[in-house]
Amino acid sequence: MNIKFTIEKNSNVLKFQQLVDAILDSISRNELKEGDMLPSVNQIMKDCQLSRDTVFKAYAELKKRGVVESVPNRGYFVTRKITKIFLFLDTFKAYKEVLYHSILNHLPKNISVDLHFHHYNIDLFDKIITESVGRYTKYIVMNFDHKKVKSIIDKIPEEQLLIIDWKINGEGKSSVYQNFGEAVYNCLDKNLDAISKYKRFTLFYPDFTYHPREVVNHFERFCKKYNLNHRVITTFEEFELKKGDLYFLVSDRTLAKFLDQCSEKGFEPGREVGVISYNETPMKKYVKEGITVISTDFTQMGQKAAEFIVKGKPVNVEIPTTLKLRSSL
Structure with missing residues (x-):
């Protein structure tokens, strides 16, 4: 040769x-x-x-x-053809591991996956994608909110690209995504009775998070509709647990702080205070007899991504978001 x-x-x-x-x-x-x-x-x-x-x-x-x-x-x-897939995630967290292994588990063995991370760094995002164009059969990309993202992913042929998790900057392209707004509102709305037993409902949206801000808008919409005492905080200085309060946490770092304070104050989640955590992980159903979560199904998201890889047909699928009620609420 x-x-x-x-x-x-x-x-x-x-x-x-x-x-x-x-x-x-x-x-x-x-x-x-x-x-x-x-x-x-x-x-x-x-x-x-x-x-x-x-x-x-x-x-x-x-x-x-x-x-x-x-x-x-x-x-x-x-002896056989190898198909190489480019998988580009933001960061590697417990629920991303579920997504990653779901993709692998639903692919034939002759398909290999190269995993990369951008950590919300637009220069790194641009560099890795630019260097990867033309080297892979399919590109599975987790976008984020930055004005340059769209022009960067446009370098990838549309029929080879799948946007996953967050549909932002991926309009008109194949997507397998979750809904961070209306779906969250519906989860809260269906569990009004459990939520309304608390004196105050607090959303901790930390200033370090990249979680879509639309969750804040729909949280406030829900609370105003039912005239619930509520607030949105952004710093750990404001995060002091009060008996009778319910907390909605979009970051696992803030969940750890919540559990630390529960231990210090002798509060039992689901009794003195309540908590709803965003994104299911394998351990949350075991912590403190179960942490209530609002989450999409990352196993199903991985399965749908694998189907796109294998079949190559355009796809536009919203993966359902649900609230899993456990003892912390």
């Missing part, structure tokens, strides 16, 4: 892994097809200035994955 691979000497990635990634990338681009012979060990040693052990280690890894096979006295051959 007249194909060469580039190995970066100063990269933090091990050389054998760079070679594995380069070969997988060539297969995903159809530069190498099923039945094609890979360059010989000696050829790669010469072209990439690698040791024999490094090349053998890379080929052994590819054999382990079932991507190539060796034929005595002939060489190494591609």
Whole structure:
């Protein structure tokens, strides 16, 4: 095969892994097809200035994955096509892990997923997407609220792109998303009896959060409709638990502070104070006999994302958001 691979000497990635990634990338681009012979060990040693052990280690890894096979006295051959997927999340939290594993669990084994994070940094978002365009079959991107996001994701061919979780800056593109506004209002509305037994309803929307602000608007809409005593706070200085109050927390960092104060004050969630936490995680149903959550179904979101990857058809699906009533409310 007249194909060469580039190995970066100063990269933090091990050389054998760079070679594995380069070969997988060539297969995903159809530069190498099923039945094609890979360059010989000696050829790669010469072209990439690698040791024999490094090349053998890379080929052994590819054999382990079932991507190539060796034929005595002939060489190494591609056994199956690999589809590479670009998955771009904001941060890695417990509920994102549920989403990630749901995607993996619903994909065939010949599809590999490269996971990246942007941490709401627009320069990093731009750099990673720009460098990734043309290298993947599908792009699964978790957007955020920034004026440059739309022009950046427009670099990705529309038929290859899926926006997940937050539909912002993804109008007209395939999306599998949750509703942060009306759906939250409906969850609160359906549980008015449980909420109205508290003296005051507090939404802690911290100044460090990237959670969509529309949740604040619909929280206030709900409280005003039923004339509930309520407030919105943004700092930990304002976050002092009061007996008889109910707290709506959009950050797990604030939930930890809530539980700390409960321990210090001897409050039992669901009795002296109440709490509703945003986003389900595997542990919340066990903490303090169960934390009430408002959450979308991240397992279903992952399944729908996997369907887009496999079928490639345009999709526009809102994943339901529900309130799971537990002892903390």
